[in-house]
Amino acid sequence: MSSYTYPGSGRSVRSRSRRGSRASGRPAGPSTRASTCVEDMNEYVVALSQSRGNGTEVGIAVHSLSTGHTVLTQVADTPFFQKTLQHLTLHPPCTVLVPENRNQAGExxxxxxxxxxxxxxxxxxxCVTLPREYWNREKGHDDILRLAVRNEVQTSTLMAAEEKYYALCAISALFKFLEVRQGLKYPKEALKIRYASSEGTMFIDTDTAKNLELVKNTLTNTTKDTLYGILNKCFTPMGSRLLRGNILQPSNIQHTIEGRLDAVQELLSSPEKLKSIRDGLKALGSTDLDTLILQASRKRQGSVSVVETEARISILLQLQKYIQGTKSIQEEMTLGKCRMLVEIQKEMSDPMLLEIERKIQECLTTDGITNSAKRRNLTTARLYAVKAEFNHLLDVARTTFKENLDDIEHTILTSMTERHSLHCTLEPVENKFRLALKPQDVEGRALPGECINVQRKKTKCVFSSVLLQHNARLEEAQQEILLLSGDIVMKLLASVLDHISGLYRCSDAIAKLDVLACFAESASDGDCVRPMFGETIAIKLSRHPILDKTLGRDDCVPNDIYAAQGHASFQLIQGPNMSGKSTFLRQVGLLTVQAMLGCYVPATYANFRLHDALLSRLSNDDSLDRNLSTFASEMATSAMILGLATPNSIILIDELGRGTAPLEGLGLSHAIAESLINRQSFVFFTTHFHDLATTLGSMRGVVRMHLRVQDNRVEDDNNAFSTTFQYKVEEGPAVIEHYGLKLAKLASLPADVLNRAKEAAMSLSELEAKGRDSTASHAMIKRRKLLLERREADNEELAQTLRHLQRESLDEFTKTFQAVA
Ligand SMILES: Nc1ncnc2c1ncn2[C@@H]1O[C@H](COP(=O)(O)OP(=O)(O)OP(=O)(O)O)[C@@H](O)[C@H]1O
Structure with missing residues (x-):
């Protein structure tokens, strides 16, 4: 068991070696290493509040440090907390807060x-522990009331969280930590806080997300060659964030998915419109509107110093530019017919945005201090950022300033010219002014004594003058302007933030549009088809979405996928090593996610089901780095799958039972498969166990498939042969035997080793065949004996036994018949 130190509140709770901690403790849980991607930069602070005792009710509050977005939820979790971990994968944490407790000794x-x-x-x-008093339901409720933007989202958040004790406790601890420990004080009603329910989404456990490489490439630790990587053609950070969230938690509500598909179809039908919208989104640039809104909220209060005022003006001008940018996109959308595009357009044309734009336009000059061309003239820009005639007092202060400036210009510049023949210019720098001369005017020449702080540069010589320094009136007027401007800008920002909910709505709308336009863009450059949804999975000539891009369309072999409730819910897939089994499983998973995002899929026809969960046991999650044995990991993942699988789940299992003795592996694989068949989940199951095909083959719902391989056999004493992998999935059992040996030959294993391996394999096969015969005759003797014993038993029991034996014999007959055929 891991050793913990209990250093008191707010300090780390763990002082153990992470590796190996499980090996000595409870059974290993399924691998749950998070699938974060580089862009996320683990920026979430997360608070977790768990029900006491054996319960697994977990309240979760997550807070983004860059956007301020706060999401709370409460889940009834599995024993290994997969749902909590999935939520954290969606919001990669930098800090996780947990409550501290006291044991009987008061520690x-x-x-x-x-x-x-x-x-x-x-x-x-x-994790960081926080005192129990931080975790307070009432306080959590008050925090939402105090900090959430007042709009319909706040109302629904309060309603949804009302009965969620642990979620409210978590949010109270979260804000207490941010305020007390981090010194992050948010202004009132400034944050986007929402309650997220997992209802209406497909659950994807963290292992599956990792193994399908949905958002992170496990080899390169980037998003390259992941589903997110190939789909993400978004221009805005909000769009990319939304896409990533949707990939890890796709919707399973048909209305929502069809709405997105309608929008994608409409955009696809008008390439010009799509291009203009994407150009508009591109022009918005990489500015994160959510971050900008948070920055604006933080600047709502504070000093009116020059630096702060400058920051406020910069934010206001960026907001104005953003709103203007969205207008051009709206114009392109006016012809939108489908529900989702109409809604997006409505959100983007929110009257609040026009009001914000009007207010900023009325007050600030647009070519203010953010204009880089004018940066050298910063002081002037700061002084004139607020428009003339906006405030009478400001106008008066500016007039005084101008008079002083003219005066100085006249006195000093004239005096310099007349007395020293130096033709200076006046240059504003920071909050003061200085004089400047061209280098050739001062070359080899000493400057007069009244010139101080002389700096000779390549392009100019700058200096100050005693006269200039003593001009207090100029500075006074300048300060007056800056103070008045600071006050005006602060009030402007506050009045702009009265419309903060409009800004957040606009940000959401841009994100949705960006994702839809990116789906349309992806679909426009390939043979993709709009997915449909029904009771069966039927996909014609589907391609692996990532191989399709990385290998190229010509080299990616398309495959049909079919599964249906009742007669074909369990696909038992066999084939030699390297024949493409794992790739096929991943293809099924990736296409399912892609379709449920509302995205076109690479196929010629596609019908999917809507699933409540996508679960998997795929072969590259052996968690060596976590000191778990392959077998322990397999069993833990299988337990998780069996705990969550329903008739609406889709499950991918790749070569189960490899980590233990073959017979035990076979037995476990059979039992797990049988349980899934009985649940009627949609299962794609690859295996190297030939006997599994025999034990499962006759069960209702099981369909046997194999990956076609062309065996170019010229088998002689030198084992000369070659195998062509065709990556084509076909119905029926696999036909090539000892393909492992053939692959080993291809891998240039020494000939003597190969020959020995072949001999051993042949002998084992013979032994196995003999064993099977003797087992069969032994079973027959047992059956006869049983029949004799039953003669004495009551009639019904006898009838049942006979029926059972009859079924068994029939099955055996069918199998023998199939084998002979
Ligand atoms: N449909 C396909 N089109 C093109 N190439 C494919 C296709 N399917 C698989 N491949 C290629 O074949 C290689 C082997 O595939 P995969 O790993 O899926 O085989 P496997 O049968 O699972 O092997 P093993 O049993 O040894 O794990 C992959 O590297 C992949 O690039």
Whole structure:
């Protein structure tokens, strides 16, 4: 068991080696290493509040440090906390807060130790404990009231969180931590806080997200060659964020998905419109509107110093530019017919945005201090950022300033020319002025004594003058202007933020539009088809979405996929090593996610089901880095799958039972498969166990498939042969035997080793065949004996036994018949 130190509130709770901690403790949980991607930069502060005792109710509050977005939720979790981990994968944490508890001796101990272990192992961080009094339901409720932007989202958040005790506790601890420990004080009603329900989404456990490489390439630790990487053609950070969230938690509500598909179809039908919209989005640049809104909220209060005023003006001008940018996009959308595009257009033309634009336009000059061409004239820009005639007092101060400036210009410049023949110019710098001369005017020449702070540069010589320094009136007037401007800008920002909900709505709308336009763009450059949804999975000539891009369309072999409730829910897939089994499984998973995002898929026809969960046991999650044995990991993942699988789940299992003795592996694989068949989940199951095909083959719902391989056999004493992998999935059992040996030959294993391996394999096959015969005769003897014994038993029991034996014999007959055929 891991050793913890209990150093008191707010300090790390763990002082153990992460590796190996599980090996000595409870059974290993499924690998849950998070699938974060580089862009996320783990920027979320997360608070977790778990029900006491054996319950697994977990309240989660997450807060983005860059956008201020706060999401709370409460989940009834599995024993290994997959749902909590999935939520954290969506919001990669930099800090995780947990409540501290006291044991009988009055010492502080972290509560929910198992949850803490899972989180620490998955996200490679150490949780931070906070005193119990921070975790307060009422305070959580008040925080939402105090900090959330007042709009319909706040109302629905309060309603949804009303009965969620642990979620409210978590949010109260979160804000207490941010305010007290981090000194982050948010102004009232400035944050986007929402309650997220997992209802209406497909659950994807963290292992599956990782193994399908949905958002992170495990080899390169980037988004390259991931589903996110190939789909993400978004221009805005909000769009990319939304896309990533949707990939990790796709919708399973048909209305929502069809709405997106309608929008994509409409954009696809008008390439010019799509291009103009994407050009408009591109012009918005990489500015993160959510971050900008948060910065604006933070600047709502504070000093009116020059630096602060400058920052406020910069934010206001960026907001104005953003709103103007959205206008051009709206114009392109006026012809929108489908529901979602109409809604987006409505959100983007929110009257609040026009009001914000009007207010900024009325007050500020647009070519203010953000204009880089004028940066050298910063002081002047600062002084004239607020428009003339906007404020009478400001106009008066400016007139005084101008008079002083003219006066100085006249006195000093004239005096310099007349007395020293130096033709100076006046140059504003920071909050003061200085004089400047061209280098050739001062070359080899000493400057008069009244010139001080002389700096000779390549392009000019700058200096100050005693006269200039003593001009207090000029500085006074300048300060007056800056103070008045600061006050005006502060009020302007506050009045702009009265419309903060309009800004947040606009940000959401831009994100949605960006994602839809990116789906349309992806669909426009390839043979993709609009997916449909029904009771069966039927996909014609589908391509692996990532291989399609990386290998190229010509080299990516298309495959049909079919599964249906009842007669074909369990696909048992066999084939030699390297024949493409794992790739096929991943293809099924990726296409399912892609379709449920509302995205066209690479196929010629596609019908999907809407699933409640996508679960998997794929072969590259052996978690060596977590000191888990392959077998322990397999069993834990299988337990998780069996715990969550329903008839609406889609499950991908790749070569189960490899990590233990073959017979045990076969037995476990059979039992797990049988359980999934009985649940009627849609399962794609690859295996190297030939016997599994025999034991499962006759069960209702099982369809046997194989990956076609062309065996170019010229088998002689030298084992000369070659195998062509065709990556084509076909119905029926696999036909090539000892393909492992053939692949080993291709890998240039020494000939003597190969020959020995072949001999051993042949002998084992013979032994196995003999064993099967003797087992069969043994079973027959047992059956006869049983029949004799049953003669004495009551008639019904006898009838049942006979029926059972009849079924068994029939099955065996069918199998023999199929084998002979
Ligand atoms: N449909 C396809 N089109 C093109 N190439 C493919 C296709 N399917 C698989 N491949 C290629 O074949 C290689 C082997 O595929 P994969 O790993 O899926 O085989 P496998 O049967 O699972 O092998 P093993 O049993 O050894 O794990 C992959 O590297 C992949 O690039």
């Amino acid at each position: 502080n101990i972290p509560s929910g130790t198992q949850l803490i272990e899972e989180v620490e192992d998955s996200f490679e961080l150490e």
